[in-house]
Amino acid sequence: MRKVLLTALFSFLFACRTPDPAPEPVSDPDKTPAPEVAATPRPDPLRMIPLLDQCPRDSTPCKPINDMDQALRAMPRQERFALLKQLLDHSTAPVQSYALTRLYPHRHRTDLLPRLEQLMSASTDAAVLKMAAILLLLQDTGQAATAFCRHFGNLPREVKQSMIWALRMNYAHLPLPFLESLKEDPVPLVRAAALEIEAVHLTDLEALSECIRQLRPEAGSCALAIARTSNARAREVMETLAAHFEDLTRTQKRLVRIPPELATAVELLHGQKRMDKAAATELLVRLLGNRRLEDEIRAQAALSLGVVGGRDALPVLSRHRKDSRKKVGYAARRAMYFLEREPE
Numbered sequence: 001m002r003k004v005l006l007t008a009l010f011s012f013l014f015a016c017r018t019p020d021p022a023p024e025p026v027s028d029p030d031k032t033p034a035p036e037v038a039a040t041p042r043p044d045p046l047r048m049i050p051l052l053d054q055c056p057r058d059s060t061p062c063k064p065i066n067d068m069d070q071a072l073r074a075m076p077r078q079e080r081f082a083l084l085k086q087l088l089d090h091s092t093a094p095v096q097s098y099a100l101t102r103l104y105p106h107r108h109r110t111d112l113l114p115r116l117e118q119l120m121s122a123s124t125d126a127a128v129l130k131m132a133a134i135l136l137l138l139q140d141t142g143q144a145a146t147a148f149c150r151h152f153g154n155l156p157r158e159v160k161q162s163m164i165w166a167l168r169m170n171y172a173h174l175p176l177p178f179l180e181s182l183k184e185d186p187v188p189l190v191r192a193a194a195l196e197i198e199a200v201h202l203t204d205l206e207a208l209s210e211c212i213r214q215l216r217p218e219a220g221s222c223a224l225a226i227a228r229t230s231n232a233r234a235r236e237v238m239e240t241l242a243a244h245f246e247d248l249t250r251t252q253k254r255l256v257r258i259p260p261e262l263a264t265a266v267e268l269l270h271g272q273k274r275m276d277k278a279a280a281t282e283l284l285v286r287l288l289g290n291r292r293l294e295d296e297i298r299a300q301a302a303l304s305l306g307v308v309g310g311r312d313a314l315p316v317l318s319r320h321r322k323d324s325r326k327k328v329g330y331a332a333r334r335a336m337y338f339l340e341r342e343p344e
Helices: 002-017 045-054 063-073 077-087 093-102 110-122 126-138 142-152 157-169 176-184 188-202 206-213 219-228 234-251 261-271 277-289 295-319 326-341
Strands: none
Touching (some): 045 063, 077 093, 093 126, 126 142, 188 206, 219 261, 234 277
């Protein structure tokens, strides 16, 4: 009897310690398993090329361009270059312009030269000509420099004007006779750039000064060129030019014309810490107050005075806010408006 009781007790204890088996999952016949997510296919840039023609030419954001950029970024560098080079042979100018812009990181590739020359000779699109000329200029090789010099004279006026900044910054490898010939170019902005390059080489600002004194069509660009050069005499030359035109107001009966860029150049010199605030303010106040000068230079002097003089210039500007010359009065009021909006 005792054995029977002990056996029953131990059986009960072991039964309590053993965990219940896990319930079997109930399968729902109506519930379908979740589909496996497929990998995103790599975008095919060849399918996007025709869509580039739909985008505006004014740098407005456009989905086809964004998609094409994303596809190019996903490609290895060599494949990307090969595709962009292939696009230069496309029949439409927007696609060619897109390819030229994206080829800037590959600008030193000499195998681009034949394609660039072909575009310079065959294309009539301003954007294509501009980018092809800039890439030729930036190749910095003798062969590319020769090609650039050969094609530059045939470029349209608007193309020359839009790319002149690149020429001013990358001319060291160009032949000297070509740089000399730029002084006879029919585009005033190009002639001013040639004088600026000469001033940098000769450390002499006389040619730029003479350009302003004679009031050539490029006189305004010459004034800005003086402010851009690192010549230590830039301030002295600017003050001498202002005095020269002030002397003319005493002898001429007509209003004296000065390129308004002269006042802008004074503002630039002050911003570069090459002309102190007192000297720049005094010169601009003289230009603004001289009623024998044309309205354009006086109006620009008012705007530049607001930048240079700050709130200290408010009393002077206030005296001219109702100037009888509408353009001058408007410029003075506009300069005061911007100054009064600035925090104290």
